[in-house]
Amino acid sequence: MTQTRRRILIVGGVAGGASCAARARRLCEKCDIVIFDRGPHVSFANCGLPYFVGEVIKKEEKLLVANPALFNDRFNIEVHTETEVLSIDAEQKTILVRDLNTSQERTESYDALVLSPGARAIRPPLPGIDLPGIHVLRNIPDSHRIRAALSKAKSAVIVGGGFIGLEMAENLSRRGLQLSLIEKSPQVMPPLDSEMAVPVADRLRAEGVDLRLGIGVTAFAEADNGGVRVSLDNGDSIDTDIVILAIGVQPETRLAVSAGIELGDRAGIKVDASMRTSVAGIWAVGDAVEVNDVITGELQPIPLAGPANRQGRIAASSIIGGHQDLTFRGVQATAVCGVFGLIVASTGASEKSLKRCGQKDYEKIYLHPGSHVSYFPGATPIHLKLLFSTTDGRILGAQAIGENGIARRIDTLSMAIQMGATVYDLEESELCYAPQFGAAKDPVNFAGMIAANHLRGDLPLAHWEDVEHCEANIVDVRTAGEYAQRHLPGSVNIPLEELRERLTDISPDREVWLICEVGQRAYYATRLLMQNNYQVRVLSGGMKTWDFFSRTGGSLQ
Numbered sequence: 001m002t003q004t005r006r007r008i009l010i011v012g013g014v015a016g017g018a019s020c021a022a023r024a025r026r027l028c029e030k031c032d033i034v035i036f037d038r039g040p041h042v043s044f045a046n047c048g049l050p051y052f053v054g055e056v057i058k059k060e061e062k063l064l065v066a067n068p069a070l071f072n073d074r075f076n077i078e079v080h081t082e083t084e085v086l087s088i089d090a091e092q093k094t095i096l097v098r099d100l101n102t103s104q105e106r107t108e109s110y111d112a113l114v115l116s117p118g119a120r121a122i123r124p125p126l127p128g129i130d131l132p133g134i135h136v137l138r139n140i141p142d143s144h145r146i147r148a149a150l151s152k153a154k155s156a157v158i159v160g161g162g163f164i165g166l167e168m169a170e171n172l173s174r175r176g177l178q179l180s181l182i183e184k185s186p187q188v189m190p191p192l193d194s195e196m197a198v199p200v201a202d203r204l205r206a207e208g209v210d211l212r213l214g215i216g217v218t219a220f221a222e223a224d225n226g227g228v229r230v231s232l233d234n235g236d237s238i239d240t241d242i243v244i245l246a247i248g249v250q251p252e253t254r255l256a257v258s259a260g261i262e263l264g265d266r267a268g269i270k271v272d273a274s275m276r277t278s279v280a281g282i283w284a285v286g287d288a289v290e291v292n293d294v295i296t297g298e299l300q301p302i303p304l305a306g307p308a309n310r311q312g313r314i315a316a317s318s319i320i321g322g323h324q325d326l327t328f329r330g331v332q333a334t335a336v337c338g339v340f341g342l343i344v345a346s347t348g349a350s351e352k353s354l355k356r357c358g359q360k361d362y363e364k365i366y367l368h369p370g371s372h373v374s375y376f377p378g379a380t381p382i383h384l385k386l387l388f389s390t391t392d393g394r395i396l397g398a399q400a401i402g403e404n405g406i407a408r409r410i411d412t413l414s415m416a417i418q419m420g421a422t423v424y425d426l427e428e429s430e431l432c433y434a435p436q437f438g439a440a441k442d443p444v445n446f447a448g449m450i451a452a453n454h455l456r457g458d459l460p461l462a463h464w465e466d467v468e469h470c471e472a473n474i475v476d477v478r479t480a481g482e483y484a485q486r487h488l489p490g491s492v493n494i495p496l497e498e499l500r501e502r503l504t505d506i507s508p509d510r511e512v513w514l515i516c517e518v519g520q521r522a523y524y525a526t527r528l529l530m531q532n533n534y535q536v537r538v539l540s541g542g543m544k545t546w547d548f549f550s551r552t553g554g555s556l557q
Contacts, residue, residue: 007032008319009095009110011085011255013042015305016286017116018066019312025075027320033077034108036097038084039139042068047305049143050164053150054171063140088113088259090279112281112319115256115269116312119249119287119303128220133228134243137164146244150175153241157181157230159217160246161188166200166339168244169209173340180210180238182217182230184247187552189344191333193351195464196385196399198548200344207340210238251288251301264290268301273327274318275311283319285311292330295349295396295417296357302331334414336407345410348397348417349387361390363461365450366541368518369443371405376435380404383548386413386423386447393422393455398447405438412444423451450519450540458530459523462513462537464549472513472537473506477525488515488546496521499528511535518542 008024010017013035021033035042043066051057068079082100089095095113098105121136123129135146156172158165161183169181181188181204187197188204188211204211216233223229223239230238251268253261262278264270268290275283286308290299310328317323336345354362364387370379382402388395398413400406416425426448433440441449453459462470467488474491476483483493494502496516506512512534514522519542529536539546 005030005032006111007109008034008112008114009108010035010114010116011095012116012118012286013037013079014044014046014116014118014286015308016118016312016315017114018043018071019309020114020116020283020285020316021071021077021312022075023313023316024320025077027316027322031320033075035071035077035079036083036085036095037079037081038100039141040081041140042066042071042079042081044140046139049137049140050167050171052140052143053137053146053168054174056171056174060140060144085255088255088282090259090282093281110281112283114312114315114319115261115277115282115284115288116286116308117252117255117288119251119301121245122248122250123245124217124247126217126219128222128228131220131222131228133241134220134245136245137168138249146242149242150177153177155179155227155240156242156244157228157238157240158244158246159230160248161185161211161213162190162246162248163335163337165244165246166204166337166344168246169204170339172244173207173209177241178210179208180212180230180240182212182215182232184214184216186214188213189337191335191350192344192346192399193385194552195545195549196383196401198551199383199401200339200342203340203342249287249303251290253288256284256288264299266290266300268299271328273314273329275315275328276318283315285315291328293349293353294330294332296353296359298353298357302333304331304333304335306334307331329418332414332417334410336410341403342401343403343406344399344401345406346397346399347410347414348395350397350399351385351387354387354396362387362396363390363451363454364388364463364540365447365454365461366519366545367443367446367450368541368544369446370439371402372437373435373439378404378436382406382409382443383544384409384443384447386451388423388451390455393424393452395421395423395426405443409442409444413447423448423455427452450523453523459526460537462539464539464546467513467539470513472511474513474515475506475525476515477521478516478543482517486543488543491515496525499525503529503532506534508534511537513537513539515539515546516542518544 045063071077071079084098086096094107094109155178158181187194188200189197219231221229227241256269262270269284271289277284287303314326317326332348334347380403384400387397431442476491476493477496514525516522522538526536
């Protein structure tokens with residue numbers, strides 16, 4: 001008796017759908033696997049699109065991860081590009097598809113259906129939003145339209161200061177355009193905590209970008225010169241040749257809704273740990289699904305390629321069977337972005353997200369070490385924020401900014417979070433060391449030591465946002481010269497080298513908050529004063545952190 005071949009249909013390629021198809025074939029040679037994609041490419045590197053626009057990547061073919069011929073020849077997977085799936089009949093287990101070249105429609109049956117429709121760029125319903133000079137960047141045809149527009153453009157307005165907005169700013173600047181970047185939030189990179197985004201804004205301005213924060217767009221219109229006039233909610237307007245909308249994406253859920261599939265609270269497709277939807281026989285992966293944040297427990301769409309690839313593999317394993325141990329653990333939203341030579345990376349929770357979900361048993365530290373030892377040429381600062389649990393020292397999140405060594409440190413901390421590691425584990429981490437790459441005490445080690453010292457009671461911390469209303473005696477232990485250049489209003493200067501001889505200058509009846517440039521000398525002073533029975537706290541990260549924090553308005557936004 002001949003066994004009936006299972007038929008697996010996948011709607012959408014790119015990261016989630018393509019990885020699901022390839023994994024399914026590796027697990028099952030006796031399945032028919034078919035991918036449908038309404039675009040001209042089934043698997044392409046959409047993360048490389050800004051760099052294709054900026055001509056860092058010269059040729060389109062470099063963006064193509066796999067084409068239909070490769071899927072057919074290597075994996076015996078059938079691919080139909082420029083084919084749109086119109087509807088799903090979950091009861092009959094069929095889909096209705098249309099060939100976009102011929103307009104012919106047909107019905108395809110399935111045993112298992114995987115939805116990987118991705119997400120669509122947000123185009124807010126503003127006046128003039130459909131003018132020809134306004135672009136989004138989600139696929140290769142989008143990038144060609146932008147490149148064509150750039151051939152005659154001298155200026156551009158980017159709306160949105162997230163990952164795509166910043167990468168487009170760098171690449172359009174590389175093409176010689178005069179740039180304005182509009183962000184409705186009071187900071188760029190909204191996922192970061194506000195004080196950690198300050199160096200990014202500084203770099204954009206230093207590179208000549210007209211950065212406008214806390215300002216929204218109200219309308220678009222044709223400009224007198226034939227370009228686009230962008231009207232802002234503060235009454236200003238900007239005339240520009242082209243506009244790039246980079247204000248985020250929305251899960252593409254039309255098909256799911258038509259099939260009666262349940263959506264989550266954030267309008268993404270609801271799935272279980274095996275990527276099954278609420279309708280039997282249908283799985284979903286990628287930008288369209290809601291996933292669990294492993295730190296905060298929040299469910300939300302996370303449009304990142306890494307999670308989409310993992311979800312595709314897990315969905316395939318669930319469909320084929322025999323790999324019940326493969327489930328999706330959730331996300332940490334680990335991400336990195338480059339902008340004008342500055343690298344920005346984060347993993348796990350931000351302080352904003354911890355506050356949003358009501359978590360209170362956490363602490364934070366700031367440090368500003370070098371990317372490698374100072375005696376070896378080329379060391380550059382790393383600005384690092386670490387969030388950890390005050391109950392058990394578990395690492396909750398980290399953000400880092402600098403020019404070198406950023407991704408390496410955040411990757412290390414990302415894996416530490418995944419393994420449930422604590423700040424005590426960071427103290428003992430054995431990491432690569434040579435003078436040109438790091439230090440015997442790596443920034444990751446330092447972060448663990450500072451946090452562990454706090455949890456052991458050796459380093460009590462004060463928060464910068466509390467400085468304005470504190471009644472403590474604020475002591476700056478830097479040199480007199482450093483203090484003269486800039487200092488915290490209301491602070492007094494007692495250099496660390498003079499502290500032992502000047503203890504009587506400090507009242508034992510008031511709590512003492514200590515400051516230095518980055519935190520190290522303040523820690524030494526803390527240990528000295530605590531052993532002389534003073535009540536002491538350290539402002540973590542010193543004046544370097546204050547430089548960032550004070551420019552957010554003195555609050556966490």
